[in-house]
Amino acid sequence: MKYFLLILFFSVEASMASAHLPGGKGTSYDFSPLAFSHPMVGTPRSQRRNFQVGNSFFRNPWVETPSSTPLRDGLGPVYNAVSCAACHIRDGRGPGLPDKAGKVLTSLLFRFKYMKSFTSFTDHPSYGGQLQPQGTSNIPSEGEAHVSFIDIKGKFADGEEYLLKKPIYKFVKLNFGVLDNKTSVSPRVAPHLVGVGLIDSISDKSILEYVDKDDANKDGISGRPNIVKSKVNLSRLVGRFGWRAEKSTLKEQNAAAFNGDIGITSVLNPVEDCPAVQDDCHSQIDEGHVELEERTLDRVTTYTKFLAVPARRNPTGLRILNGEKVFKKINCQSCHRPKFTTEFNGDQPLLSEQEIYPYSDFLLHDMGEELADVNDLGVEFFREWKTPPLWGLGLVGVVNKHQRLMHDGRARNFKEAILWHGGEAKNSRDMFINLSKKDREDLVEFLKDL
Ligand code: HEC
Ligand code: HEC
Ligand SMILES: [Ca+2]
Ligand SMILES: [Ca+2]
Ligand SMILES: [Ca+2]
Numbered sequence: 001m002k003y004f005l006l007i008l009f010f011s012v013e014a015s016m017a018s019a020h021l022p023g024g025k026g027t028s029y030d031f032s033p034l035a036f037s038h039p040m041v042g043t044p045r046s047q048r049r050n051f052q053v054g055n056s057f058f059r060n061p062w063v064e065t066p067s068s069t070p071l072r073d074g075l076g077p078v079y080n081a082v083s084c085a086a087c088h089i090r091d092g093r094g095p096g097l098p099d100k101a102g103k104v105l106t107s108l109l110f111r112f113k114y115m116k117s118f119t120s121f122t123d124h125p126s127y128g129g130q131l132q133p134q135g136t137s138n139i140p141s142e143g144e145a146h147v148s149f150i151d152i153k154g155k156f157a158d159g160e161e162y163l164l165k166k167p168i169y170k171f172v173k174l175n176f177g178v179l180d181n182k183t184s185v186s187p188r189v190a191p192h193l194v195g196v197g198l199i200d201s202i203s204d205k206s207i208l209e210y211v212d213k214d215d216a217n218k219d220g221i222s223g224r225p226n227i228v229k230s231k232v233n234l235s236r237l238v239g240r241f242g243w244r245a246e247k248s249t250l251k252e253q254n255a256a257a258f259n260g261d262i263g264i265t266s267v268l269n270p271v272e273d274c275p276a277v278q279d280d281c282h283s284q285i286d287e288g289h290v291e292l293e294e295r296t297l298d299r300v301t302t303y304t305k306f307l308a309v310p311a312r313r314n315p316t317g318l319r320i321l322n323g324e325k326v327f328k329k330i331n332c333q334s335c336h337r338p339k340f341t342t343e344f345n346g347d348q349p350l351l352s353e354q355e356i357y358p359y360s361d362f363l364l365h366d367m368g369e370e371l372a373d374v375n376d377l378g379v380e381f382f383r384e385w386k387t388p389p390l391w392g393l394g395l396v397g398v399v400n401k402h403q404r405l406m407h408d409g410r411a412r413n414f415k416e417a418i419l420w421h422g423g424e425a426k427n428s429r430d431m432f433i434n435l436s437k438k439d440r441e442d443l444v445e446f447l448k449d450l
Helices: 002-020 043-058 196-202 204-208 250-262 294-305 318-327 393-400 414-420 421-434 437-449
Strands: 110-113 143-156 161-172 183-189 363-365 379-382 384-386
Touching: 002 384, 043 294, 110 379, 161 183, 161 414, 183 379, 196 250, 196 294, 250 294, 318 437, 393 437, 414 421, 414 437
Parallel strands: none
Antiparallel strands: 110 183, 143 161, 363 384
16 A cells, blocks of 8 residues: 555656746746746756846837937837736737737737739838838838638537637728739737746757648648757757747847847848838848847847746646647647757757757648638638747746637637647647537647646
8 A cells, every 4th residue: 555655656756847948947937927937946046147138128119210329229110018027928919819800919910911923922012021100200110900700600529609800901001002812911919938948958859850841640640840040059940939930049039129020220230120111111122231239139049048948837637637638649749849958068058968858849730721821812821830839838827817829819729729729730729629528628728737
C-alpha cells in the first residue's frame, strides 16, 4: 500500500513540474491584470535595466517630428497607433472587433496583397502592405475599416445551439481609390506577447520535425513551414511570428511593427510605408536618415524577449485533467503541439534549453474557407494560418477583460474559437460538436488553465 502511494505521488509530481512551468525556469506567478507584463523570474540585473527602458519605449506614445523629445519622434506620416501598447494592451491582446457593427478598433489591422498575376502577389500599388487609418498633421490617412456581421447558427450533437458572428469588412473614406478585386485583405488582431523570446529561441530543426506537407500519415493534417529569410540571423529560415508566421526573428517582427504600425523607420526597415501615389506622405520620405536608434530597437526587443509566461493555475484539477484528455482524444495536439525544447544559448540561461509548453507547431495549416482572406467581392485568396500558441490564453480574460480569439478576434470565447476551425481541423471540430456537454466544458476549463 505504501509503495503504491509513493508511485502515485511521484507521477503526480512529475506531471506537475512540467505543467506548472510552461515558460521554463523564467515562468512567472502573478495572475492579476498585470500577468503578461513581468520579466521572467531570474532575469539578470544587466537585462532588467534594458527591460525597463524597452518597456517605456513600448508603452509611451511616439510623437511627430520635429519635437522636444527626438528619441521618440518620427510618428507617421501614416500610422495605426502611437504606441505598441495601444494595440498590445497590457502586453496582451486587443479586442479588434466591436460588439456591434461599426468601426473596427485600433488593435485590428489589415494587410494587403495585390495580385499581379495568378502566382505573384505584391504590396498594394496605392496602399502598400497595410492600411494605416491615421495620418500626422497635413497628411491624409488612408481610410477606415468597418465591420458588419453575418449570423451562422448551429447545434451541438446534444441539441445545444450556438451562434457565430462572421465579420464582413468594408473600407470607407479611402483616400487613394477603391480596393479592387485583385486585393486580398487580411485582418489581424494584436496577439498577447508572453513567451515570444522563448519562441525566438526554438531552432528551425525542432519546428521542421512536425512538417507533414503531403499528409504522409493520412490523418488529414499537413502543415508546412513558412520559409522566410532573416536579415539578422542568416541560419534562421522558419517563420514563427505573426498569424501567418511571416517573420522568423523577434527583432525583425518588432522592427516591422515600428515601421508599419507606428511609422518609425529603422536600419532593418528604412523606408516609410508611403506608395508613390500618396504625394504628401511620399514627399516626407527621407532616405538618408532612419528614425529609430538601433539601441532603442534592441531594448524594445529585450523587453519583449523577457516577457514571462505565467504558470498554470490548476494543472491537476480533475475537470482540467479530463479536459486535457479530451484535447488529445480529438486531435487538438496534432497542431497545438504541447512541448518544445529551446536551443542552447550560452548567454541567456533563461532562454537556453528550456522545456516549454506553447501548444503550437508554428506551421501553416489550411483552416477552411470561413477563415480565409478574401477580396472586395468575397472571393477567397489565402486560407492558411499558423497554429497560434495557446499559453497564457486563459488569462486574456483577466488582463484584457474580453476573451476574443482567432486572427481577427471573431470568436467571443473558447467554444466559438473551436467552432470556427475548418479545413485540416474540421475533424477535430466535428468531434468537438459530438462531445458530451461535460467533456466540452472540461476542454474549455483546460484551455482556460493554460
Ligand atoms: C496597430 C496595432 C499594433 C501595434 C501598434 C503594434 N502591434 Fe504588434 N502585433 C499586431 C498584430 C495585428 C500582430 C500580428 C501580426 C501579423 O499577423 O502579421 C502583432 C504581432 C506582434 C508580435 C508577434 C507575436 C507572435 O507571437 O506572433 C510581436 C512580438 C509584436 N507584435 C510586437 C510589437 C511591438 C514591439 C510593437 C511596437 C513597436 C507593436 N507590436 C505594435 C498589432 C500591433
Ligand atoms: C489543423 C491544425 C489545428 C487543429 C487540429 C486544431 N487547431 Fe486550433 N488553431 C489552429 C490555427 C491555424 C488557428 C488560428 C486560426 C485563425 O486564427 O484563424 C487555431 C486557433 C485556435 C484557438 C484560438 C487561439 C488564439 O490565439 O486566438 C484556440 C483556442 C484553439 N485553436 C484551440 C483548439 C482546440 C481546442 C482544438 C481541438 C478541438 C484545435 N484548436 C485544433 C490550428 C489547429
Ligand atoms: Ca516616420
Ligand atoms: Ca499603407
Ligand atoms: Ca498528417
